[in-house]
Amino acid sequence: MIKTVEWTEEGVRMIDQRLLPTEEKYLLLRSCDEVAEAIKLMVVRGAPAIGVSAAMGIALSTKQAAVSSVADLEEDFDYFCDMMSRTRPTAVNLFWAIERMRDAFRRAKADGATQVDEVKRQLVEEAKEIFRADIESNRALGRFGGELIPDGATVLTHCNAGALATAGDYGTALGVIRGARDAGKRVAVIADETRPFLQGARLTAWELQKDEIPVTVITDNMAGHVMKQGTVDVVVVGADRIAANGDAANKIGTYMVAVLAREHQIPFYVAAPVSTVDLKIPSGEGIPIEERDAREVTHIREQRLSPEGVAVHNPAFDVTPNEFIAAIITDRGVARAPYTESLRRMVEG
Amino acid sequence: MIKTVEWTEEGVRMIDQRLLPTEEKYLLLRSCDEVAEAIKLMVVRGAPAIGVSAAMGIALSTKQAAVSSVADLEEDFDYFCDMMSRTRPTAVNLFWAIERMRDAFRRAKADGATQVDEVKRQLVEEAKEIFRADIESNRALGRFGGELIPDGATVLTHCNAGALATAGDYGTALGVIRGARDAGKRVAVIADETRPFLQGARLTAWELQKDEIPVTVITDNMAGHVMKQGTVDVVVVGADRIAANGDAANKIGTYMVAVLAREHQIPFYVAAPVSTVDLKIPSGEGIPIEERDAREVTHIREQRLSPEGVAVHNPAFDVTPNEFIAAIITDRGVARAPYTESLRRMVEG
Numbered sequence: 001m002i003k004t005v006e007w008t009e010e011g012v013r014m015i016d017q018r019l020l021p022t023e024e025k026y027l028l029l030r031s032c033d034e035v036a037e038a039i040k041l042m043v044v045r046g047a048p049a050i051g052v053s054a055a056m057g058i059a060l061s062t063k064q065a066a067v068s069s070v071a072d073l074e075e076d077f078d079y080f081c082d083m084m085s086r087t088r089p090t091a092v093n094l095f096w097a098i099e100r101m102r103d104a105f106r107r108a109k110a111d112g113a114t115q116v117d118e119v120k121r122q123l124v125e126e127a128k129e130i131f132r133a134d135i136e137s138n139r140a141l142g143r144f145g146g147e148l149i150p151d152g153a154t155v156l157t158h159c160n161a162g163a164l165a166t167a168g169d170y171g172t173a174l175g176v177i178r179g180a181r182d183a184g185k186r187v188a189v190i191a192d193e194t195r196p197f198l199q200g201a202r203l204t205a206w207e208l209q210k211d212e213i214p215v216t217v218i219t220d221n222m223a224g225h226v227m228k229q230g231t232v233d234v235v236v237v238g239a240d241r242i243a244a245n246g247d248a249a250n251k252i253g254t255y256m257v258a259v260l261a262r263e264h265q266i267p268f269y270v271a272a273p274v275s276t277v278d279l280k281i282p283s284g285e286g287i288p289i290e291e292r293d294a295r296e297v298t299h300i301r302e303q304r305l306s307p308e309g310v311a312v313h314n315p316a317f318d319v320t321p322n323e324f325i326a327a328i329i330t331d332r333g334v335a336r337a338p339y340t341e342s343l344r345r346m347v348e349g
Numbered sequence: 350m351i352k353t354v355e356w357t358e359e360g361v362r363m364i365d366q367r368l369l370p371t372e373e374k375y376l377l378l379r380s381c382d383e384v385a386e387a388i389k390l391m392v393v394r395g396a397p398a399i400g401v402s403a404a405m406g407i408a409l410s411t412k413q414a415a416v417s418s419v420a421d422l423e424e425d426f427d428y429f430c431d432m433m434s435r436t437r438p439t440a441v442n443l444f445w446a447i448e449r450m451r452d453a454f455r456r457a458k459a460d461g462a463t464q465v466d467e468v469k470r471q472l473v474e475e476a477k478e479i480f481r482a483d484i485e486s487n488r489a490l491g492r493f494g495g496e497l498i499p500d501g502a503t504v505l506t507h508c509n510a511g512a513l514a515t516a517g518d519y520g521t522a523l524g525v526i527r528g529a530r531d532a533g534k535r536v537a538v539i540a541d542e543t544r545p546f547l548q549g550a551r552l553t554a555w556e557l558q559k560d561e562i563p564v565t566v567i568t569d570n571m572a573g574h575v576m577k578q579g580t581v582d583v584v585v586v587g588a589d590r591i592a593a594n595g596d597a598a599n600k601i602g603t604y605m606v607a608v609l610a611r612e613h614q615i616p617f618y619v620a621a622p623v624s625t626v627d628l629k630i631p632s633g634e635g636i637p638i639e640e641r642d643a644r645e646v647t648h649i650r651e652q653r654l655s656p657e658g659v660a661v662h663n664p665a666f667d668v669t670p671n672e673f674i675a676a677i678i679t680d681r682g683v684a685r686a687p688y689t690e691s692l693r694r695m696v697e698g
């Protein structure tokens with residue numbers, strides 16, 4: 001089982017996703033600052049994994065705070081929450097996890113906790129619970145989604161919405177593929193390499209190889225060609241934030257895949273836990289899109305690809321309008337259009 | 350002026366396109382074998398540039414042949430033509446140029462040339478003429494195409510159909526952009542980086558920077574996003590072979606761009622000289638698509654991107670059906686649907 005992020009008493013342990021697949025190295029991050037930096041630099045990435053890591057980072061530094069009153073602890077805690085909220089703007093699971101930690105603090109106070117140690121204990125417990133729940137919810141999502149995958153299907157996916165994008169184990173889009181496999185179906189995967197960070201070539205290929213699920217890597221611009229050739233039966237991708245109407249922000253290029261899937265009449269599914277649904281945002285237009293460093297596009301590691309001084313765009317995400325989405329597979333079931341109603345039902349449980 | 354390929358008395362001189370933009374190095378190739386190898390390895394690439402290089406390579410080794418009769422010369426010449434025809438399968442300009450050289454040989458014989466030196470001279474002259482005609486035809490194509498570009502337009506292009514894809518100077522798709530600029534229009538370019546060989550990031554960006562035409566590089570998977578944002582006014586791409594019905598083979602990913610352009614109601618133009626039109630092939634289904642080495646996808650130079658042993662696809666081209674193409678811009682004018690008639694008129698001139 002792939003362990004993406006783990007709580008240890010010494011700190012938050014995570015696999016350095018920048019080095020995969022050529023190097024499998026684990027980092028031990030000993031403070032909220034270090035976890036926040038790891039999120040910014042994409043040592044850890046993927047909406048659910050960011051949420052879990054953020055909760056653990058906040059719990060870790062709050063636990064280390066040398067204060068004697070709950071009021072002083074809360075001041076430190078707020079500082080850590082604010083620090084985390086500035087790491088990356090698009091994935092709503094980050095803000096959802098921070099909000100859960102804030103709720104846990106409020107609950108501890110409401111329960112009459114006057115001892116600093118007791119509040120700390122409850123915060124660590126909450127972070128661990130977010131971790132456990134993420135693994136469980138992806139198992140549930142995988143079971144629901146697995147039912148939508150025909151036996152013998154070839155599934156195209158974009159980016160990495162696998163174990164490495166979540167707390168570990170199953171993942172979201174790859175959870176659907178694992179769910180199909182665990183239900184006894186044969187399934188093969190085509191992985192878009194997903195420039196610029198190459199999550200598909202590096203991470204999806206790596207984790208599916210480990211699981212012995214057949215995987216073929218293509219460059220992103222081959223997606224149309226393989227669909228035209230009839231090679232793709234289903235598309236499944238993850239999401240970083242889903243608006244109330246079902247518009248879904250996900251890794252740059254997802255929108256392109258959705259347009260191509262519709263052109264070829266291939267069902268396009270989004271797989272994400274309900275913690276990725278943001279009912280406060282009515283449509284995709286309200287989702288903030290992160291612009292990342294130009295160097296991700298102009299270089300691969302130390303290798304320069306384009307001439308010095310050239311202008312580049314580097315939006316990390318795009319938004320796929322709801323009309324391109326055949327269904328949104330969540331941990332509480334499969335939502336279909338009209339999404340405004342179906343997603344609300346899922347979120348409100 | 351960018352000089353992609355040049356005839357010299359010592360050999361064929363070409364810029365090594367594998368090293369651009371970080372290194373500007375010229376190779377002097379001293380035989381047909383060396384030119385054939387350069388075409389296979391993509392030292393030189395782009396349909397018209399391949400045609401010009403092939404003609405020069407054949408002329409070069411035929412000129413060096415130590416034979417005393419025209420019959421012996423023809424045997425060597427045929428061997429060089431056959432060697433060239435096995436370098437790359439998709440770009441029809443290669444076969445067109447070889448056929449022109451064969452015609453030149455036949456013509457020399459028909460003219461009663463009995464001296465080996467006279468036949469050699471005529472073959473060298475033919476290769477030089479193919480070179481000159483390519484530059485001229487791209488100037489003409491650029492004038493016709495430039496008229497289709499609105500003042501102030503942002504043009505998205507895929508791969509490199511520029512000076513570096515032709516004998517030099519203007520190029521085809523970039524010839525249209527240069528034609529617009531030389532007609533006094535303001536024009537900006539968005540260049541898809543074009544994995545796996547990165548012709549957009551490396552070559553298109555390099556040559557437009559040299560020409561001071563504003564260029565922004567994006568990863569291929571951003572094309573849909575920038576179109577959805579309304580940033581793109583026109584798409585212009587080159588072609589490696591155009592079937593009689595207007596279906597156009599071009600660099601992998603072109604089909605994806607065409608689907609996205611139609612979705613966003615953006616005109617999609619193909620720019621190519623009539624030597625790229627293959628009237629013998631009725632539709633795109635008949636165009637052979639080259640599958641290249643997996644290493645182009647799994648590595649960038651020495652840097653491994655995906656795990657060892659992973660399966661990859663690497664089709665070098667795809668086919669865009671004629672219904673996606675607003676017009677085909679040739680050196681003899683602008684062809685519009687129905688292409689079966691308009692292309693035949695252009696070719697028959």
